[in-house]
Amino acid sequence: MKLKDSQTYKNLARAFAGECQARTRYEFIEYGAREQGYKALADIIDKIAYQEFTHSRMMYSFIQTAGDGTIDNIEVCTGYPFRQKWDLADNLKFAAEDEGIEAEQLYPEFAKVAKEEGFNDIAAFFNNLIKIEASHKAEFLRLYKQFKEGKLYKSEVPVVWKCPDCGYESTSKQAFEICPVCQAKQGVVLIKEA
Numbered sequence: 152m153k154l155k156d157s158q159t160y161k162n163l164a165r166a167f168a169g170e171c172q173a174r175t176r177y178e179f180i181e182y183g184a185r186e187q188g189y190k191a192l193a194d195i196i197d198k199i200a201y202q203e204f205t206h207s208r209m210m211y212s213f214i215q216t217a218g219d220g221t222i223d224n225i226e227v228c229t230g231y232p233f234r235q236k237w238d239l240a241d242n243l244k245f246a247a248e249d250e251g252i253e254a255e256q257l258y259p260e261f262a263k264v265a266k267e268e269g270f271n272d273i274a275a276f277f278n279n280l281i282k283i284e285a286s287h288k289a290e291f292l293r294l295y296k297q298f299k300e301g302k303l304y305k306s307e308v309p310v311v312w313k314c315p316d317c318g319y320e321s322t323s324k325q326a327f328e329i330c331p332v333c334q335a336k337q338g339v340v341l342i343k344e345a
Contacts, residue, residue, distance in 0.1 A: 154217035157268045162261040163210050164225040166277075169257070170207035172231050173249060174200045180242045187239060188338035191315070192294065192303065195342065199287055206280060213273055240299045247291035254284035297342070304337055313341045 154160050177200035184193040214222065234245045262277035297303045304312075304326035312326040313319070317333040326340040 152268055154213075154270065157270070159261070159265045159268050159270050159273055160214070160217055161225070161227075162264060163214050163273070164227050165229050166257070166261060167207050167210040167214065168227050168229075169231060169253070170203050170210060173253075174203040174207065176232075176242075176249075177203060177246060180239070180246060183237060183239050183242065188336060189239070189303075190339040191342045192298070192338070195290070195294065199290065202283065202287070206283075209276065213276070240295060243291050243295035243298060247288050247295060250284045250288035250291060254281050254288055258284065294342075303342060304340060315339060315341055 177196055181193045181196040181200060184190075184196060214225070232245070232249050234241075236242065258277045258281045262274045262281070265271075265274035265277060294303075306324050309322050309324055311320050311322050314327075314330040314333065314335050316335045316339055317330060319330050319332040321327055326337055328337045329335070330340075
């Protein structure tokens, strides 16, 4: 079977559209975090958005191998989430839920179909994405929980908090509100890992 005649081809197009939209939604969240002074949080989200770009780039590459030249159009009929608002906590929760759908429902099905159709390289690609999207879900859930509970800059035990602007570090249960060296605000402080 040729890729262009397969369900896998359509699934790649759906996944490409979804990853492109996820990147844009995450850029909205990143923008909101930055506007509210959460630079470190915005930087984490920006890295995930770039990873979504890379996923879509790889899908696009697979799609391009199916054509003899320019692909004028691929019909993509499916649903995509439009739940994000301008509330940072809600958006972190929605992002986690969206990543969970990809990791637990969509990509396992896409991998299964690709394998059944004989596209083992694409099946392996989707299986690897399942792990990545699951880690994105976990990261968004961690950030959501810490943000919602007011613990983004607090810890149960002393941890190292670092100012990325000047390199100042301090060990405590709570991040410094103002860097004593460069006067950077708490929002730039590197966020603790769970």
